[in-house]
Amino acid sequence: MEKKASMVLSALLFLAVSLTGCTDKAPEVTEAPKKTEENKAAPSEPKPGGIVKYGYTQPFKGLLDRAFYGGEDDNLILRFVTDSLLKTGDDLKTYPHIAEWTESDDHKTFTFKLKKGVKWHNGDELTMEDWKFALETIAHKDYTAAGGSRYSNVEMIVGVEDYREGKAKDIAGIKLIDNYTMSVTVKTAAPNTVSKLWSYPMPKKYFAGVAVKDMLNSDQVRKKPLGIGPFKVKKIQPGEYVEMERFDDYWQGKPLLDGAIYKVVAGNMATSLLENGEIDIMAAPNSQFKEVEKLTNVNINKQDALSYSYIGFKLGTWDKKSEKIIVDPKSKFADKRLRQAMYYALDRQALIDAFANGLGKAISAPMPGVSWVKIPDDQLNPYEYNPDKAKKLLDEAGYKDTNGDGLREDPQGKKLTFNFDAMSGTEIAAPRAQTMMQMWKDVGLDVKLNGGALKEFNAFYDVVEHDDPSVELFAGAWSLASDPDPSALWKSNVLWNFPRWYTAESDRLIDEGISEKAFDPNYRKDVYHKWQKLVNEEVPMLFLNSPVDVTVSNKRLQNVKANSFTNQIDVHKWWVTQ
Incomplete structure (x- = not known):
């Protein structure tokens, strides 16, 4: 669950881990100055030029x-390089874009x-053939085996199964009208068809000759x-940094920055x-x-995630x-x-206070507070x-200390x-894991x-997704669509359902949430409330907290905006005072 992409309609991973050993030095960039009397106030008009460094801790x-x-x-990285045909607003609704x-x-x-006139970074014009090619790639029989995980974003299209099984050369529900017009027909009406439909094109000519x-x-x-976004990739040092340069022919206008460097940094060195x-934004x-709050040369934005x-x-x-979960009795x-019992044994608020400076809220179902379908807390077992209750449940279930x-x-x-x-990485990763294990002990x-x-x-x-036999209990996080x-994340036929849990009732409620009746938002909300109650009772996961994201940017970097989805809004409008 993406893992914070505005139109990545499958879920994306969102976790902070550390830098592994660097073997190659990132490109040198003039160091951003600390706050001085001269740079307290930014110029009123944007000025072009400059390079920024974006830090990430994995x-x-x-x-x-x-x-x-x-x-x-x-x-x-892709937020600098690519654009979606559609966009998500601060209200989490879908709007036209390209x-x-x-x-x-x-x-x-x-x-x-x-x-018309939108260009790929190699100068080719974007056409509907490129979007059609992306949908066909995701629907292809070899896509999932090749490591793709977005089939749920095309499976609603008429004729997808026949195409996937090799019974048809084309997807019946996709009609290319001309270079700039295409229709998509889905099997059933649903309230979220447009928001769920995959909306990122792929350069068909550029992938010519490459099998799925x-x-x-x-x-x-x-x-x-190759992308259609405001910056194009100049150099990649795998796992360490990506250097990007301005794309002058960007469809929304020439970006103000000369470029950006996405750089992997050690989490414990962030402050x-x-x-x-050395880092402009992260x-x-x-x-x-x-510690970050005490810095005088940065702006801080806090946002419920x-x-x-x-x-x-x-x-x-x-x-x-079968591409389906097999529950192990x-x-x-x-x-x-x-x-x-393992839920009751965790002091989640203490974990938030001790390891996240209180920036988060304990939740008991897989819908964060910013979601409009979040069930009221008083309707769930918190x-x-x-x-003591944990011990009582364990006794009732037959888990007893028989040897003293x-x-x-x-x-x-x-x-x-x-x-x-x-996962390793930050300075609190090990002590947090040890604290949880002690609570269970x-x-x-x-x-x-x-x-x-x-x-x-x-x-x-790698071990979680591939169900390594040694994996039993695991700590992770999801950023949602x-x-x-x-x-x-939760259907019986999706790879990213990592607990490998489902019930017939859970699948039924999830399907009901996108049925024709669910065009009524109140009906849809009620369905998702019922689903959250089911998950809350069955506990396939221990939901720890919904965090508060903290975006920190150097005061020389202007026009940075953030919402519950991302801190990379309109990066083509970013600019620097020095």
Whole structure:
């Protein structure tokens, strides 16, 4: 759950991890000055020129095409390089951008009209062939096997199954009218069709000769990505930095900055890097907020995030052949009383206060407070910190200390331990994991780091996504799409349902939330309230908190805006005073 992209309609990953060893120095950029009497007040008129450094605290994966990326790490680069045909407003609604649309009376056929003269970074003009090519790529039978995860953003189109299975050469529901006009017909009317439909084109000519199965590791994705955004990629040092330069023919006008450098930095150095002007803008770790707040050369923006952190239970596996979750009735966590007990054992508010400077709110369902369908707290079990209740539930479920060592055995009297996976990186990663494990130990549960250590970001998601048999309990986070439809994370047929949990009722409610009745927003909200209550009772995850994002920018950088989705709004309008 993207992991914070305005129109990435599948969910995107959002987690902060640290810098691994750098082997190549990033391009030198004149250091941004600290606050002085001369630069307190910015000029009233924007001035062109200058380069800014954008810092991020995890090595990026380097999947620099929208159809294949999966995390916030790559998303932040793509926000400089790519544009969506549609855009998401501060109100989380979908609006025209490069394309506008009309809708049939039955809400099934959408006709999109593209602006003329929009150019790719190589000078080719953007046409509807490029969007059609993107939809066909995502619908292709080899796409998911090649590492793509956006099929849920095209599966609603008429004829997708026949195309995917090789029964048709084209997708029946896609009609190319001319170079700038295309219609898309969907199987059923839904209130979120436009917001969910994949809206990022791919340069068809540029990918000519590259099979879908080979795209993930192609130069077009890894080394020389092509976009229609305000900046184009100049140089990539994998996992360390991406240097970008201004695209003069950008469709919204020549950007003001000469360029931008996306640079991986050590999370524990964020405050000093901002203070010294080595980084111009970044989402600062909440654990350093008190130190960042004291800096005099920066502006700080706090924004309730459309995201949440969680502890997930592995309750099954992903079957690649059927592309469906197989729930394991023998999972260590099959008894929901155990899952609920582990919830009661966590003092979530103490974790927020100790490791995030209080920047967050404990939640008990997978909808953050900024979502318009968030269920009122008083309608959910809040799972407030209550170790006595946790112990009682464990006793009832048969998890008892039978040998007097202070740790509980399983209901069959056998030794019981749980593997816990969490990510490394920030200075608080290890102590936070140790604190949670101690809280579980206080109620008699033996939880240990899987392999004895925290994992780097990409290694963590590799074992979680591929259901490594050693993974049992894992700490992660999701940044969500603008529409509240939870399909991309919670349906029985989606890869990103990492706990591998579903029920027939959960699938039914999720489908009901995008039914024709759900065109009534009150009906839709009621459906999602019922779904949140179900998840709250079944506890496939321990929902920890919905965070407050802190964007910190040097005062020389002007026109930075943020919302619950991103701090990279209209980057072509960014400019610097020096």
